Amino acid sequence: MKQVELAERMKVYQSFIARLESGQRRVDVVELVKLSEVLGFDPTEIVGRLARMSD
Incomplete structure (x- = not known):
């Protein structure tokens, strides 16, 4: 997508x-949240990944 x-x-x-x-x-x-709606991904998954990275 451009x-x-x-x-x-x-x-x-x-x-x-x-x-x-x-x-x-x-x-x-x-x-x-807006990006997730447009691109079709779960924002909670992204936040969870970021949280695990900071541990």
């Missing part, structure tokens, strides 16, 4: 997606 298409589906600017991809901006919880 940045433009993801941005349209999330109702944000393409530059916002570019900043996420490049690591210039972190994803907050609300954005993670």
